[in-house]
Amino acid sequence: MNKQRVISILSKISEIKKNTGLRVIDTHVHPLDVMGVVHYTDIKNEYAKMDYLIPSILEKFNYGETAKIGSRAFFKFFPKQVNNIIKTTYESIVERRILDEMDIALIDTAVMLPVAPWLPSKIVAEKFSSTRLITLGSIDIHSIKLEEIDNFLKNLVEKYKIKGIKLHPNLQNFRPQPSHNPKDLGEKLHCLYKFAEKEHLYILFHGGISFYTDFTDPKYQGNISRSRVNAVLKNFCDNNGKSELFKNYNIPIVIAHLGHYGIVNPDYKLINTIAKKFNNVYFDTAGVSPSFIKNVLNIIPSQKIIFGSDALYNRMSYNLAFLYSAVEDVKNGENKEDIISNILQRNFLSITSV
Numbered sequence: 001m002n003k004q005r006v007i008s009i010l011s012k013i014s015e016i017k018k019n020t021g022l023r024v025i026d027t028h029v030h031p032l033d034v035m036g037v038v039h040y041t042d043i044k045n046e047y048a049k050m051d052y053l054i055p056s057i058l059e060k061f062n063y064g065e066t067a068k069i070g071s072r073a074f075f076k077f078f079p080k081q082v083n084n085i086i087k088t089t090y091e092s093i094v095e096r097r098i099l100d101e102m103d104i105a106l107i108d109t110a111v112m113l114p115v116a117p118w119l120p121s122k123i124v125a126e127k128f129s130s131t132r133l134i135t136l137g138s139i140d141i142h143s144i145k146l147e148e149i150d151n152f153l154k155n156l157v158e159k160y161k162i163k164g165i166k167l168h169p170n171l172q173n174f175r176p177q178p179s180h181n182p183k184d185l186g187e188k189l190h191c192l193y194k195f196a197e198k199e200h201l202y203i204l205f206h207g208g209i210s211f212y213t214d215f216t217d218p219k220y221q222g223n224i225s226r227s228r229v230n231a232v233l234k235n236f237c238d239n240n241g242k243s244e245l246f247k248n249y250n251i252p253i254v255i256a257h258l259g260h261y262g263i264v265n266p267d268y269k270l271i272n273t274i275a276k277k278f279n280n281v282y283f284d285t286a287g288v289s290p291s292f293i294k295n296v297l298n299i300i301p302s303q304k305i306i307f308g309s310d311a312l313y314n315r316m317s318y319n320l321a322f323l324y325s326a327v328e329d330v331k332n333g334e335n336k337e338d339i340i341s342n343i344l345q346r347n348f349l350s351i352t353s354v
């Protein structure tokens with residue numbers, strides 16, 4: 001997608017906002033690096049305005065198959081270049097930088113995502129405190145003791161008003177279902193899910209595989225181990241619709257990237273099974289191609305989809321434009337404006353008390 005097309009879609013969305021009072025919520029933003037490339041103590045508080053309507057390399061390909069294969073190969077053969085892209089994106093960040101990109105992309109509210117220990121919630125909540133920004137909680141399930149989990153999370157709720165918890169089974173190296181882990185890890189996850197249930201927090205999981213460069217900042221000591229595949233969709237729910245995570249806990253769950261980050265052939269059947277069987281499960285659109293969003297909307301209702309961009313790794317405006325162009329092509333019998341308002345605002349409001 002090119003800049004001209006994005007600008008024309010933004011003007012249509014602006015019209016809808018004016019006519020209907022729609023407020024756009026981007027529920028998936030990483031204000032600082034979570035891949036371990038730029039350590040959070042090294043971020044400079046500098047800001048030079050830039051053009052947020054210029055696509056990244058991946059956005060030029062609409063996150064399509066070429067981009068997926070491309071990014072996999074890119075990570076494999078040019079890890080240093082990937083590191084450099086992440087470094088230049090994240091080495092100096094101030095709150096104004098985030099708010100400026102939101103303004104350009106017509107985003108009213110954005111959800112800031114930490115991933116501990118790579119990026120703790122405290123750092124995010126204290127650096128980004130605008131009323132337009134919401135912070136989620138994050139917890140390093142390996143280093144925390146079972147008996148400390150409740151107090152740690154309670155503190156995040158009280159101090160930073162977190163509305164949910166972000167979990168990354170690949171970066172944080174655990175399986176989403178408690179019983180698929182070693183016993184102590186499973187017990188900690190159970191405790192965390194129970195806390196979310198009690199405090200009415202939603203949980204946002206990374207969905208799909210992950211690509212990493214192996215050049216993590218040496219400040220992340222002890223070689224924190226990561227997985228590439230823990231977050232694949234079948235680790236959340238098997239083909240027969242069996243899932244202790246979705247069934248046993250009364251919490252809203254959002255699976256990011258429509259459950260398929262970095263995967264070329266999506267498992268539409270499993271998406272459909274999950275959407276049909278579990279009322280409490282949603283999918284976000286972060287970094288997903290227009291054609292994949294369209295295909296998913298043709299099989300599951302828009303009440304199950306929530307908008308996210310995966311900025312600042314991606315551009316907010318491009319992700320919004322991808323969603324809009326997908327909705328233009330959808331034929332699922334739903335009214336287009338309803339689809340837009342469900343995905344951009346209503347569904348998120350229904351799972352939080354924002």
Ligand SMILES: [Zn+2]
Pocket residue numbers: 028030256286310
């Ligand atoms: Zn993300």
